[in-house]
Amino acid sequence: MKQTWRAGTMLNPVPAVLVSCAAGGRSNLLTVAWAGTICSDPAMLSISVRPERFSHALIKDSMEFTVNLTTAAMARATDWCGVRSGRDGDKWHGSGLTPAPGVGVSCPCVDESPVCIECRVRQIVPLGTHDMFLGEVVDVLADDRCIDPATGKLDLAAAGLITYCHGAYYALGEYLGHFGFSVRKK
């Protein structure tokens, strides 16, 4: 039996990523759970940010941002960047995360992150509490430690990525199968 509840943001689990951005000589980090892939080709993702957040103006000014995937080792810093504001101090310093130079965008990426997705803003859609930034992926920075030296392929399973579910962070758990496993011949 199902109970009917009022509308709420109940999509779970969702990503918990660190968004880095910069404009006018200031750079910041913002933790975002309201993020998703929105198109395969061109590769695009969206992040939603409250207009009152310090990072909102930086992204709007520069029209660039980087989505940095997060790991269990980065969970505390990820949470901290979601609670604190860049208005009150340098969040790179406060979180202990290391800025590394961007490649296809001018804002820094997070050196500790296994995968950094550099994006250019194509559209901003105001929705209510949040503005949605539609980002086109410019390029992807993949850490050597996550690349199998034998195959050159990305091994994200080894990276220890985290996810966000109903207000809490979790590691990934049991492997259940690859896409298409239900129709694959044994």
Added chain:
Amino acid sequence: MKQTWRAGTMLNPVPAVLVSCAAGGRSNLLTVAWAGTICSDPAMLSISVRPERFSHALIKDSMEFTVNLTTAAMARATDWCGVRSGRDGDKWHGSGLTPAPGVGVSCPCVDESPVCIECRVRQIVPLGTHDMFLGEVVDVLADDRCIDPATGKLDLAAAGLITYCHGAYYALGEYLGHFGFSVRKK
């Protein structure tokens, strides 16, 4: 050290949800990983669907859909609904999933799903391979089995939700902390 790769859809992990929809007497199920929360108030989420998918026309005609969260017990059916097309037969029957009546929308929801999020389409944004449907949440159906009878609160940790990472399905693993744990006094 980081390698620079060409643009790709590298946001991970992402949701793996079953989208149910109906129009003109036909109902269908579609597995979507390109989904995300986009606004807190009004509560909104987006799903991205290729125009050539059978469900695309059903959602566009009815301007309604339901996002059904998926569990480890539903992993095989979830994968199957992502591989097969509703053009080739009834996916409810083929997947073994059970349609239950919608409450705030006319399309059915998935009875096996712990949480079903009923949505009305507010905007369709064509992006390339995918059209993004911006859905406003109408209401949320929560299964009795996921509600703590003592508190009336949703216990999603017990639901066994799954996530999708780099082409594979995973259960949620180790609990790493609640939002704000990095600044909470001990």
